[in-house]
Amino acid sequence: MPTMHLLWAFEEVQAAIRQVAKSIDDLYSENQTVNLVPVLIGAMPFCSGLAMELERLTPGKWSIAPVFVSTYLDDGLVREPMIEFPSKFNESIDRHSPVVIIDDLLDTGTTMGHLVQEFKRGGFAEVAVCVLVDKPSARNNNLSPDFCALVSDSDAWLVGYGMDTQKRYRALDGIYTLDPAPSQPDQKQLDFQID
Numbered sequence: 111m112p113t114m115h116l117l118w119a120f121e122e123v124q125a126a127i128r129q130v131a132k133s134i135d136d137l138y139s140e141n142q143t144v145n146l147v148p149v150l151i152g153a154m155p156f157c158s159g160l161a162m163e164l165e166r167l168t169p170g171k172w173s174i175a176p177v178f179v180s181t182y183l184d185d186g187l188v189r190e191p192m193i194e195f196p197s198k199f200n201e202s203i204d205r206h207s208p209v210v211i212i213d214d215l216l217d218t219g220t221t222m223g224h225l226v227q228e229f230k231r232g233g234f235a236e237v238a239v240c241v242l243v244d245k246p247s248a249r250n251n252n253l254s255p256d257f258c259a260l261v262s263d264s265d266a267w268l269v270g271y272g273m274d275t276q277k278r279y280r281a282l283d284g285i286y287t288l289d290p291a292p293s294q295p296d297q298k299q300l301d302f303q304i305d
Contacts, residue, residue: 126259131163152214175202208236214272217248
């Protein structure tokens with residue numbers, strides 16, 4: 111099991127989500143409908159909590175239309191994002207209303223940059239970015255979130271509350287930093303040491 115260190119406890123995450131929900135609700139107070147577009151799988155816990163807070167503030171206003179995106183081949187190994195719109199996506203989204211793309215983490219900005227452009231190409235005039243954790247030190251473009259619950263200055267890999275390593279630890283109710291695994295000697299070094 112990897113070594114993890116608590117960065118934000120459940121109560122801190124919940125308080126941050128409530129603040130973000132208030133900011134979103136305030137900004138879109140004049141809109142009848144707002145599209146919430148969670149990036150699955152990572153955004154599931156954050157979007158669930160955020161949507162419940164938004165419904166408490168202004169019931170019936172929030173339409174959820176998820177998308178699937180895969181960018182990481184492995185922890186830290188980024189590829190060109192693959193975006194998949196579910197078959198009923200067009201029926202789930204209101205094309206005349208603002209879009210808020212929701213994700214667990216904004217680090218390199220690769221995934222979110224592609225998604226924002228995809229929605230703008232699709233004719234959505236108002237596209238905002240909302241993330242649970244912003245990690246600006248990892249950014250490779252000039253994208254900044256419109257809404258952000260927490261900011262991490264750590265270069266460590268994050269897990270919990272939707273963020274994972276090797277598809278594990280997404281459901282932790284806090285957010286943790288993950289120590290890198292100790293390096294393993296390669297086979298040549300091992301053979302040499304045995305001789």
